[in-house]
Amino acid sequence: MxxxxxxxxxxxxxxxxxxxxxxxxxxxxxxxxxxxxxxxxxxxxxxxxxNGVIKDYTINIERKKIDKGLMVFCMIALNVHNKTTAGKFIEDTSKLKEVIELHNISGDFDFMLKIIAKDMDDFHTFFLNKLSEIEGIGQTKSIFVMNTLKENIPII
Structure with a gap:
């Protein structure tokens, strides 16, 4: 900057x-x-x-210490591309506590979600009972983080 x-x-x-x-x-x-x-x-x-330069003050929590050791990046392609479907998808996924980041992206997928869960079973339950129930999802691709090497990088 x-x-x-x-x-x-x-x-x-x-x-x-x-x-x-x-x-x-x-x-x-x-x-x-x-x-x-x-x-x-x-x-x-x-x-x-x-002026919005400083948006918020937050803390950085060690996920494993609060039993949220699994991180997943989930790519979502909507089955219909219009303002209503995208808006509803954003509204619904924003309410899910497991989704800690939501990004609108370009390419083969429309959205990338950063999800935290206790373990693979917990993610599976979340995926089946919450995420897959959201209307408008056409295709998903989940990427499981094996190890976080660098996170919360200063931008200035």
């Missing part, structure tokens, strides 16, 4: 880099790291939140 995008300057970029590494830091701690006083640091953060 360059400093010109969204009217961000180098100080804004510095603040974002600090927040990406640790969003739990206090305004004072962030200000020290970016060589600014707390008040302008706080104002810059609030402005970036208001």
């Amino acid at each position: 360059t400093a010109n995008q969204n009217n961000l300057d180098e100080k804004d970029i510095s603040i974002l880099k600090v927040l990406e590494k640790n969003s739990k830091l206090s305004i004072r701690e962030i200000a020290i790291r970016v060589n600014l006083s707390p008040t302008p640091t706080h104002e810059r953060i609030k402005k970036m939140e208001k």
Whole structure:
């Protein structure tokens, strides 16, 4: 990201880099790291939140520690391509707690879902009882993650 995008300057970029590494830091701690006083640091953060540059603050949970060790990427092709079918599919899949990411993609498939489950049996139950019950699905392809090597990469 360059400093010109969204009217961000180098100080804004510095603040974002600090927040990406640790969003739990206090305004004072962030200000020290970016060589600014707390008040302008706080104002810059609030402005970036208001403008949508900062969308949310989240935590990174170790999936295996909460019994969600299986990750699956599921590609979905709809059987009908229109706004109504796609909208209903997005609405229905967005409600599924197992689906942690939903992407509209190009190519042979229309959507890619990132799904977490306890294990293969849990995924199978989810697939049969929830995902396959959603109207409009024509074809699916599931890819099972063997090992995650890099995740939650800073974008700045």
